[in-house]
Amino acid sequence: MWALELLRILVRKRRFIIVNTLIVTLLAVVISLILPRTYRAKATILPPESESPLAGLAGLSAGHIAMAVTNFALPLMATPSDLYASMLESETILKAVVDSLDLKSVYRSKTDWDAVPELKENIKVRVEQDGIIEIEVDAKDRRLSANIANLLVSTLDRFNRRVQNQKGREFSGFLERRLAETDSSLSQAQKTLREFQESHRAISLDLQSQAMIKNLAEQKALLTSAEIEMEILKKTLYPDHPELLRKQMEVREYRNKLKSVENGASNQADSTLSALDIPLSQIPNLSLQFAVLTRNAKIQELTYELLSQQLEMARLQEHRDTPTIMVLDAARPPELPVKPKKKMIVIAAFMLSGVFSCLIVVGRERIEAQRSDRATAFAQLSQIVGELKKKPLG
Numbered sequence: 045m046w047a048l049e050l051l052r053i054l055v056r057k058r059r060f061i062i063v064n065t066l067i068v069t070l071l072a073v074v075i076s077l078i079l080p081r082t083y084r085a086k087a088t089i090l091p092p093e094s095e096s097p098l099a100g101l102a103g104l105s106a107g108h109i110a111m112a113v114t115n116f117a118l119p120l121m122a123t124p125s126d127l128y129a130s131m132l133e134s135e136t137i138l139k140a141v142v143d144s145l146d147l148k149s150v151y152r153s154k155t156d157w158d159a160v161p162e163l164k165e166n167i168k169v170r171v172e173q174d175g176i177i178e179i180e181v182d183a184k185d186r187r188l189s190a191n192i193a194n195l196l197v198s199t200l201d202r203f204n205r206r207v208q209n210q211k212g213r214e215f216s217g218f219l220e221r222r223l224a225e226t227d228s229s230l231s232q233a234q235k236t237l238r239e240f241q242e243s244h245r246a247i248s249l250d251l252q253s254q255a256m257i258k259n260l261a262e263q264k265a266l267l268t269s270a271e272i273e274m275e276i277l278k279k280t281l282y283p284d285h286p287e288l289l290r291k292q293m294e295v296r297e298y299r300n301k302l303k304s305v306e307n308g309a310s311n312q313a314d315s316t317l318s319a320l321d322i323p324l325s326q327i328p329n330l331s332l333q334f335a336v337l338t339r340n341a342k343i344q345e346l347t348y349e350l351l352s353q354q355l356e357m358a359r360l361q362e363h364r365d366t367p368t369i370m371v372l373d374a375a376r377p378p379e380l381p382v383k384p385k386k387k388m389i390v391i392a393a394f395m396l397s398g399v400f401s402c403l404i405v406v407g408r409e410r411i412e413a414q415r416s417d418r419a420t421a422f423a424q425l426s427q428i429v430g431e432l433k434k435k436p437l438g
Contacts, residue, residue, distance in 0.1 A: 050406065057405040064401040065394060072393030073386075082383035084182050085189035087197055087375035091175030092124040092368075125175045131203070132169045132179065132196055135160055140199045141192060150188070167196070176372065186377040193375035204368035212358050219355040226351055230344035237337040267298035 054061065131137060142148065142159045153159040168180040179196055183189035274291045281288045 053406055053409045054402060057409075061398065061401040061405060064404075065397045068397030069390060069394045072390050076384055076386040076389045079384040080184055081381035082182050082184060083186040083189045083378045084180055084382045085186070085193045085375040085378055086181075086373070087179045087193040088372040089128075089177045089179075089197060090370040090372050091177070092128060123171070123175060125171045125177055128177055128200065129169045129171050132177075132200055133164060133167070137196065137199050137203065138163050140203075141195050144195055144199075145188070145191060147192075150184075163192070167192070179375070181375070182382070186379075186381075190375040190377045197369055197371060197374075201367055201369040208368065212360075216355060216358040219351055219358055223348065223351045223355060226344060226348045230341070230348050233337070233341040233344045237341050240337055267295065270295045270298055 138160045139156065142156050142163060147153075147163055148156050148159045151159045151162040153162060166182045170178045170180075172178065179193050181189045181193040181196070183192060270291065274288070274295050277285070277288045277291055
């Protein structure tokens, strides 16, 4: 019953409902046309590389490109893409964009730094699951939104290159100092080795040892042969025979030479060794000293070679100007605005105005009905009071 009454009221007041709905809808259309438009441009960049340009030599791993470029330590669950996303929203990057595009006048800010929070509110940086970074920028001008998005990417790239070059300069300076120290150590090691070789006539201990052992064997064989011949002569000749005396003298000479080969002569003038011969008793100790000195010189030489290679790589890194950001999709001026949503505004205004118009009509009918009921009740009450006054006792 009440539904039929409600329908009757709406049909009777349909003119008011239709006119009010049309007026509000037209106002919504006008407002949607007047509201400033907001355009959104989007740029996407690939995930940073995981290896540093100096990973093999300098041991830097930005690991990541971010760590390679900035030398930052990433949290356990963070990725280089997360670091790039944070860098894009940093004041350093945003301030550079504000200065480049004069966004102070666009946002009507008092200072450039006041425009930085405004810019930050109009950008959105999101890291996808595959590591791709998406940058969305809202602006009142379609070209400005694309310019801001692209400039954010290029500014981050310039910042990375500058940090790379700075790290290269710092690493080059360290390597130059370390290389100078190694050069001095190498010169000292080579000098010590040369002095050892000169003082001990140690040109090549391995070859000299082989030659000495061969010489010792020959001397031992000659001594043995001379001793046998001397024993034979002792049995056949008398003790003062010249041939026996000569053979005894020859045996003594062989023994002296053998002793000189084994232990060295106490007097250099009495030595039977050549200029390159070394006593066999000294060879083990000399070999150990020679090995230590050679090892020290070799270590310094290899260190010098490695540092030289690293220094060249660091100098290349210092002057390197290759892009650090790989752009997947550059931002382009959007064709349609994202705000205001005209259709949604008009549809919402139409529906809400119709609903509120119906509520107003029903409300007014209820109020008028209540007023009519009160007037009827008051008239009846007045009639009753009048009859009581005329006939109080009936």
